[in-house]
Amino acid sequence: MKIHPAYEMLRPDKNFPNVWCPGCGHGIVQGAIIRAVQKLGLDRDEMAMVSGIGCSSRMPVYCDFNSLHTAHGRAIAFATGVKLHNPKLHVIVITGDGDALAIGGNHFIHAARRNVEMTVVLMNNMIYGMTGGQYSPTTPIGKRASTAPYGTAERDFDPCSLAKAAGAVFAARGTVYNAAELEKLITQALAKKGFALVEAVSPCPTLYGRLNREGNAVKMMQWQKENTVNVKAAEKLPPEKVRGKIVTGVFHDAETPGYTEIYDRVIAKARGA
């Protein structure tokens, strides 16, 4: 029997129930992360996967890395502690739009500002899935949610611009439709020595799709396929051709020393080295 390549990175003997709905994109993101880790040949024991609360945040339960499933919004804060304690670990933060940008927004900007070496995979489904479809900081203005039955009046965050402005060294966006590109972006992010964000646009057919009449999971995937523009192509297009589309690719890629590296220098200096 042929064993799935991702199998070695999972916990098949634990029987943890799968909380992701049929058609949810989060499993595809998990697959892309595992393939990226395998491609880079990272040792499972040198990985730490940290999450907060929400649909996305169940992933560390399924992946057989050093796992930390913490409190709502606090994954990046916990991950900062993990990284400072053991800078050798590859720290991956698994988060969602509500977890990272609403309740955990402060940790997000400050970890980016400090340039703490971690890969943040932000699954953006533009809604709070686990609690029943409340609008989040990435729900586009005018879109419906259970707390906005006639559409939200609030503007949405662009997580990549936010990360870049706050000081991250890497900010990229992919979609679950284009899993190959997503995998590539996560691979690039994992190789960075600093705060690296990959926003993975992931459909939520159960809530966002239903409330906004975007059809079933297949239709939402189809929409991603037909409405994605690469950043390089988008730069050459007039703004009206890009409006309402998902722009994917690398938005920001810089080389700035990471926090633990600078921290080590401070320690060395204090010791008179």
Next chain:
Amino acid sequence: MSKLVSAQTGNEAMAYAMKQVNPDVVAAYPITPATEIVQIFAQYVADGDVKTEFVAVESEHSAMSACIGSAAAGARTMTGTSSQGLALMYEMCYIAAGLRLPIVMADVNRALSAPINIHCDHSDTMGMRDAGWIHLFSENAQEAYDNMIQAVRIAEHADVQLPTLVTTDGFIISHGMENVEHLADERVQKFIGEYQPQYSILNVGKPITVGALNLQDYYFEHRRALADAQAAALPVIKQIGEEFGKESGRAYGLVEGYQLDDAEYAVVALGSTCGTAKVVIDSLRAKGEKAGLLKIRSFRPFPKDEVVQALKKVKFAAVLDRSDTLGGYGGPVFTEVRSALYGEASKPPVAGFIYGLGGREIDMEMIEELFRLMKSGEVKPDSVQYLGVRE
């Protein structure tokens, strides 16, 4: 007068009470299993059924902060949360009480992390014991509805002026459907009356400062005033419970005795477990056993005199706690009850039982077993045990 009855879950009943109260401001953040309360309320707002300003914030800390701002501005203010959400609010909850802001909060009792758990126990609201809030437990969806309406009057009462917490048990009440009897909208409005804040930062004719620094000079007096307000709330909760009885046919006190007058053995409990205990007591009574229940409705303020009075004739009382004090001697209800009885000439021996953490089932057989243990003398007075845990 025809009765208004509908099948509702605890969350629906609480949201419906909020709709009928029609507060000026609701600020909240979603959390299982309380999300529905505010989500349903958001629909009322969107449909224009209420005139409330609904603020969808980015965390519970912000939710309570927004509530404090709105209540300080003189607005009738409500919110809802659970568990970790309430824990994140703690800082602001102490401030709400210290500022004497009559905010009403619906909390669906749920265990606290870690490990992560979404099911019922009382650990979340027990963290509020010393926050200065009025703290009412509900046995079922009907009581949750009734308590939400009474809470507005209690919180805003001139002698009280304290934020008030109304709880239900996560999933057991919040998601369990039952018949809930409502008052008509206008009767709710008449019962709660128009809110007339004594002080408001928006009253430019009578300017005030809210939340100023108090050091060694006045802090102690303000905290003492908070304790006095809690004490003053005891007769107020009783009086409003009686008034509500005249209005609805369902009167409330600080505690409720069930088959307690001639009971030899009693359990003391909070929330939905009281419903289970009542069924057990009925079946024991049918067999001629003198079993009874003391349900504590108001945990803060703690009705010491009522508890002493209610238990003085029983031979033994088992106190049930759905939370633990971890390092203290017994759960919070046990320590309060035992402390209340201490020094009384006529008092029963008591034992504490910690049960049901993280939604662990408490069934009729377990409660029946408690009565058997009390009667057979197998429970040591003053002992504390864990019920239903794998040792």
